[in-house]
Amino acid sequence: MKMNNPDLESSVAAGFTDAGPAKISANKVSVYYGEKKAIDEVSIDIHTRYVTAFIGPSGCGKSTFLRTLNRMNDTIPSARVDGEILLDGQDIYRSKMDVVQLRARVGMVFQKPNPFPKSIYDNIAYGPKIHGIAQSKSELDEIVEQSLRRAGLWEEVKDRLTDSGTALSGGQQQRLCIARAIAVDPEVILMDEPCSALDPIATARIEELIDELRGRYAIVIVTHSMQQAARVSQRTAFFHLGNLVEYGRTSDIFTNPRKERTKDYITGRYG
Numbered sequence: 001m002k003m004n005n006p007d008l009e010s011s012v013a014a015g016f017t018d019a020g021p022a023k024i025s026a027n028k029v030s031v032y033y034g035e036k037k038a039i040d041e042v043s044i045d046i047h048t049r050y051v052t053a054f055i056g057p058s059g060c061g062k063s064t065f066l067r068t069l070n071r072m073n074d075t076i077p078s079a080r081v082d083g084e085i086l087l088d089g090q091d092i093y094r095s096k097m098d099v100v101q102l103r104a105r106v107g108m109v110f111q112k113p114n115p116f117p118k119s120i121y122d123n124i125a126y127g128p129k130i131h132g133i134a135q136s137k138s139e140l141d142e143i144v145e146q147s148l149r150r151a152g153l154w155e156e157v158k159d160r161l162t163d164s165g166t167a168l169s170g171g172q173q174q175r176l177c178i179a180r181a182i183a184v185d186p187e188v189i190l191m192d193e194p195c196s197a198l199d200p201i202a203t204a205r206i207e208e209l210i211d212e213l214r215g216r217y218a219i220v221i222v223t224h225s226m227q228q229a230a231r232v233s234q235r236t237a238f239f240h241l242g243n244l245v246e247y248g249r250t251s252d253i254f255t256n257p258r259k260e261r262t263k264d265y266i267t268g269r270y271g
């Protein structure tokens with residue numbers, strides 16, 4: 001047994017005493033693809049009303065770890081997860097948690113906008129319908145409007161809700177995907193490089209949106225852009241070679257990192 005797990009130390013030592021109980025608590029999580037270990041005993045607490053950024057060089061395991069948080073790795077046959085991930089204290093892997101319910105509570109937005117090939121309205125209405133959230137057409141209409149408003153898209157699409165979601169611009173599609181995640185009333189939103197396919201203006205809109213949304217949800221964002229992490233997040237976790245090297249307040253990570261590897265990365269020495 002490792003007595004001094006540096007990953008655990010970095011999470012606990014981050015000492016977010018002002019943040020209340022963790023929404024998600026990962027304890028010694030390892031992820032394997034077949035024999036290959038991609039994530040090595042990562043422990044981290046994620047809190048509501050904060051944006052947590054995962055940063056680190058390509059291949060360090062950011063996306064792999066993000067996907068453990070709503071069991072998206074279940075869709076990869078070779079992937080195996082060890083350790084525990086608690087959502088409000090309940091182990092999402094070992095309790096009898098329904099995965100469809102879990103993914104409504106812990107929603108996900110992907111790198112490439114992926115609206116359904118359906119109308120704008122149906123993109124949003126689909127989730128609430130299958131989860132039985134809306135009892136009537138008027139309730140559904142209300143959820144669609146609210147979700148699009150919160151995603152900052154309502155004014156642009158209110159007169160063409162029957163148009164296909166795929167006919168929107170890339171940035172609009174990504175806001176549609178965020179509206180779709182919001183529509184089922186999630187507690188956590190995971191975003192895997194949500195702006196990497198977008199131009200700077202669409203990126204700025206998504207970043208503003210993330211800032212507006214954080215008041216209601218726990219948001220976790222994987223990003224290659226340190227500028228983006230610095231702009232949108234309050235917490236930053238730096239990953240390297242499958243390890244969580246350092247976790248702390250974003251301002252501390254970028255101005256006063258405790259670990260040499262973090263300093264090397266943020267000063268551009270590698271990655």
Ligand SMILES: Nc1ncnc2c1ncn2[C@@H]1O[C@H](COP(=O)(O)OP(=O)(O)OP(=O)(O)O)[C@@H](O)[C@H]1O
Nearest residue numbers: 033038056057058059060061062063064065076078
């Ligand atoms: N489906 C998969 N099957 C096998 N190995 C995988 C799979 N997905 C990722 N890996 C491996 O796991 C490691 C972590 O990859 P991951 O995509 O999580 O890193 P990342 O930090 O998100 O990278 P990037 O920033 O380039 O997206 C890499 O070595 C990668 O090759």
